[in-house]
Amino acid sequence: xxxxxESQPDPQPEPSVEPYRHPAAGWGAARSVTKVLAGSGEWxxxxxxxxxxxxxxxxxxxxxxxxxxxxxxxxxxxCENGIKHVTWEMTGKRVTREFxxxxxxxxxxxxxxxxxxxxGRLTEPMLYDxxxxxxxxxxxxxxxxxxxxxxxxLADPNEAAFYTxxxxxNEATFLYQLMARELGTNNLPDCSNMCHEAxxxxxxxxxxxxxxxxxxKDWEAADALFVxxxxxxxxxxxxxxxxxxxxxxxxxxxxxxxxxxxAATRTIVPHEFANMALMxxxxxxxxxxxxxxxxxxxxxxxxxxxxLELSAHDPKAIDRQFVERYTTxxxxxxxxxxxxxxxxxxxxxxxxxxxxxxxxxxxxxxxxSIFSWxxxxxxxxxxVDTVREIVNVLLLRGNLGREGAGPSPVRGHSxxxxxxTCGIDHRPAPEFLDRLASVCGIDPPxxxxxxxxxxxxxxxxxEVKVFVGMGGNFAxxxxxxxxxxxxLRRCELTVHVSTKLNRSHLVHGRQALILxxxxxxxxxxxxxxxxxxxxxxxxxxxHLSVGMRKRPASRQLLSEPAIIAGLARAALPDxxxxxxxxxxxxxxxxxxMAEVLDGxxxxxxxxxxxxxxxxxxxxxxxxxxxPSGRAEFSTAPxxxxxxxxxxxxxxxxxxxxxxxxxxxxxxxxxxGVKNLRTLVFLNRQDMRERHLAEFDPVDITATARDGSTRSxxxxxxxxxxxxxxxxxxxxxxxxVLCALGDHSAQSDQPIMKHLNVTVTAAAAPTR
Numbered sequence: 034x035x036x037x038x039e040s041q042p043d044p045q046p047e048p049s050v051e052p053y054r055h056p057a058a059g060w061g062a063a064r065s066v067t068k069v070l071a072g073s074g075e076w077x078x079x080x081x082x083x084x085x086x087x088x089x090x091x092x093x094x095x096x097x098x099x100x101x102x103x104x105x106x107x108x109x110x111x112c113e114n115g116i117k118h119v120t121w122e123m124t125g126k127r128v129t130r131e132f133x134x135x136x137x138x139x140x141x142x143x144x145x146x147x148x149x150x151x152x153g154r155l156t157e158p159m160l161y162d163x164x165x166x167x168x169x170x171x172x173x174x175x176x177x178x179x180x181x182x183x184x185x186x187l188a189d190p191n192e193a194a195f196y197t198x199x200x201x202x203n204e205a206t207f208l209y210q211l212m213a214r215e216l217g218t219n220n221l222p223d224c225s226n227m228c229h230e231a232x233x234x235x236x237x238x239x240x241x242x243x244x245x246x247x248x249x250k251d252w253e254a255a256d257a258l259f260v261x262x263x264x265x266x267x268x269x270x271x272x273x274x275x276x277x278x279x280x281x282x283x284x285x286x287x288x289x290x291x292x293x294x295x296a297a298t299r300t301i302v303p304h305e306f307a308n309m310a311l312m313x314x315x316x317x318x319x320x321x322x323x324x325x326x327x328x329x330x331x332x333x334x335x336x337x338x339x340x341l342e343l344s345a346h347d348p349k350a351i352d353r354q355f356v357e358r359y360t361t362x363x364x365x366x367x368x369x370x371x372x373x374x375x376x377x378x379x380x381x382x383x384x385x386x387x388x389x390x391x392x393x394x395x396x397x398x399x400x401x402s403i404f405s406w407x408x409x410x411x412x413x414x415x416x417v418d419t420v421r422e423i424v425n426v427l428l429l430r431g432n433l434g435r436e437g438a439g440p441s442p443v444r445g446h447s448x449x450x451x452x453x454t455c456g457i458d459h460r461p462a463p464e465f466l467d468r469l470a471s472v473c474g475i476d477p478p479x480x481x482x483x484x485x486x487x488x489x490x491x492x493x494x495x496e497v498k499v500f501v502g503m504g505g506n507f508a509x510x511x512x513x514x515x516x517x518x519x520x521l522r523r524c525e526l527t528v529h530v531s532t533k534l535n536r537s538h539l540v541h542g543r544q545a546l547i548l549x550x551x552x553x554x555x556x557x558x559x560x561x562x563x564x565x566x567x568x569x570x571x572x573x574x575x576h577l578s579v580g581m582r583k584r585p586a587s588r589q590l591l592s593e594p595a596i597i598a599g600l601a602r603a604a605l606p607d608x609x610x611x612x613x614x615x616x617x618x619x620x621x622x623x624x625x626m627a628e629v630l631d632g633x634x635x636x637x638x639x640x641x642x643x644x645x646x647x648x649x650x651x652x653x654x655x656x657x658x659x660p661s662g663r664a665e666f667s668t669a670p671x672x673x674x675x676x677x678x679x680x681x682x683x684x685x686x687x688x689x690x691x692x693x694x695x696x697x698x699x700x701x702x703x704x705g706v707k708n709l710r711t712l713v714f715l716n717r718q719d720m721r722e723r724h725l726a727e728f729d730p731v732d733i734t735a736t737a738r739d740g741s742t743r744s745x746x747x748x749x750x751x752x753x754x755x756x757x758x759x760x761x762x763x764x765x766x767x768x769v770l771c772a773l774g775d776h777s778a779q780s781d782q783p784i785m786k787h788l789n790v791t792v793t794a795a796a797a798p799t800r
Contacts, residue, residue, distance in 0.1 A: 048709035056314040059301030062113040099571040112270035126153025155549035156587035181603025190217030198505025199446030202566030205593035210456035212601040219482030226485035231416030231780035241658030247439035254437030257399030262409020265296035295703035325383030327674030339393030352431030362666035401437030412786040417779035418669035434655040444571035451569030492520035508537040512771035512783035561618030576645030684786035685764040714753035730795035737772035
């Protein structure tokens with residue numbers, strides 16, 4: 034059978050949607066994992082990977098989410114999605130030069146995202162040939178020379194941009210930003226620009242620290258956990274263990290989400306063998322609050338308003354000593370809450386007053402509380418204000434700087450937090466640049482660079498001519514998909530460092546390079562021996578990751594640090610930076626990082642401690658690096674998040690059988706969906722008003738702020754338990770609906786979870 038025949042999907046069975054009534058994880062996850070391991074054909078390395086993933090003693094870090102490793106040394110600190118991610122990387126399928134010879138880029142552009150990635154691992158560097166519309170094999174030096182010539186030919190270093198996805202290790206991250214800054218640009222967009230930029234800006238403004246302060250031990254000591262805008266069972270499945278443990282010890286768990294996701298019901302944690310054998314589930318929720326999309330800020334202000342009202346006769350409702358000693362702006366915030374009518378809080382949150390008061394009661398009764406959140410909070414126009422409101426609520430009761438309390442954002446991708454810590458920042462701090470200049474002997478640029486949205490616009494205008502994507506799938510992950518594709522095609526050169534074929538390789542510049550790299554599971558052997566890379570989890574723990582597979586997918590694969598060093602030497606032939614020396618032994622990179630980065634002192638010793646080390650968070654120690662030297666209450670106005678008459682607010686999300694832009698299948702087990710991705714979830718009453726029945730084809734049109742529209746046609750309407758006026762569907766397919774101009778003025782994040790849309794019965798096809 035030819036490669037073309039192998040790639041063609043089988044005829045798809047009819048789609049179906051049935052309520053998922055089983056516990057999250059449990060036997061459903063076990064069956065899925067068994068199927069994945071069997072399908073991979075890796076009967077030896079597959080089980081080995083399961084046993085080596087997330088282990089401190091020479092194991093490798095899961096390339097999926099950034100949930101912390103279990104400090105108790107759990108032997109199976111794994112999850113269904115992590116195993117999918119690893120086996121997807123460990124596939125025996127290969128994309129060789131023969132594959133590229135058999136298929137033009139134009140032909141491949143018509144394949145599905147699943148079919149592209151399902152071809153397997155990339156095996157050698159490829160250069161696009163416009164005459165044949167094919168990628169042709171080149172050796173590594175030729176690939177580096179193409180990049181070097183393109184960069185040296187730019188009129189201004191700011192005509193290049195260097196994008197980073199979340200899985201790049203800390204050592205490669207440091208070299209990557211060093212190359213960009215030695216070239217002379219701070220154009221360092223990253224996936225945080227699209228995900229958690231709002232969290233960093235809000236926490237920095239409120240606390241002087243751009244990260245959460247809680248760690249895994251705090252989660253185990255909290256009396257209450259408030260989880261906002263998180264689909265834990267799919268996006269951070271190992272969180273289920275913490276939720277189940279909390280419920281068993283009597284802590285209250287409050288889930289805030291327009292959809293009641295599987296993690297907000299009950300779970301059987303697979304490594305709890307007795308519970309698995311007895312099919313004994315544990316509740317993971319004390320209260321589910323289905324806010325309308327964007328209504329989180331109103332809910333949080335309602336909690337604060339109720340606590341303030343309680344304080345009139347309950348002297349312990351507010352921690353007055355903490356507020357007076359460590360905060361500023363309290364009286365202004367009190368006045369704002371008092372002036373906000375309950376009726377408006379109900380209207381904007383979509384919740385009843387009894388529901389709002391119940392949430393406040395659970396918060397008041399807890400001595401120690403953690404608030405955790407993800408993209409359901411940040412990908413809105415008012416994402417920064419909402420995160421600051423989370424901090425406001427925490428400050429009222431002194432839930433900061435003590436065990437079992439604090440803010441705890443959930444980062445959805447391994448090492449995305451480490452990327453920012455180690456220098457991927459288009460708005461670098463002057464102090465960081467000063468140390469970089471002193472230690473590395475370069476003159477880094479001081480002007481702010483472009484973020485993700487800014488780079489797309491600059492490419493479209495012809496101002497950015499070279500685009501480098503270090504991992505990820507930029508063309509699919511970015512907003513305004515068609516516009517982003519046009520922008521990439523205007524580049525003189527696009528470069529993608531990848532493990533598998535994806536959409537971004539087909540949306541290319543005049544010249545294009547595909548540079549294949551080692552995966553997280555593979556040994557990285559350099560002149561100094563087998564190398565380890567460090568990563569930072571979402572709770573600021575830095576630890577090592579060592580690949581286990583001695584035989585990489587191809588002999589021609591290079592590590593990410595080696596690729597970056599090759600690119601840098603070609604673009605900066607006279608550079609005094611010892612690029613090749615660094616790659617020989619990553620300890621040398623870490624020694625330099627220890628001199629440049631705050632908190633990385635004595636890096637090489639500390640990262641080899643059991644579980645590594647935790648980066649200092651000053652706010653955890655009640656040290657606030659804010660202008661006032663105190664934690665700062667904010668007084669943002671309450672936003673109006675209600676849809677206009679006849680419209681809905683749509684939020685994009687991932688399915689369960691998906692990781693970022695990687696699609697494993699067309700199923701979504703926890704939402705009961707089979708064989709369907711081109712759908713829109715709708716409230717049943719909203720469907721009746723539009724005279725829609727289940728699986729009716731619909732057209733979805735988003736109206737941008739500038740009045741322009743973007744549409745998807747022929748999607749299927751699926752009734753779902755959503756608040757009135759709300760709709761939901763899958764990314765990356767729905768990213769086309771988010772106009773580039775529809776980004777938050779507070780964080781510059783695309784507002785992918787707050788799109789104003791109309792949903793109508795699909796127009797009859799014209800003949």
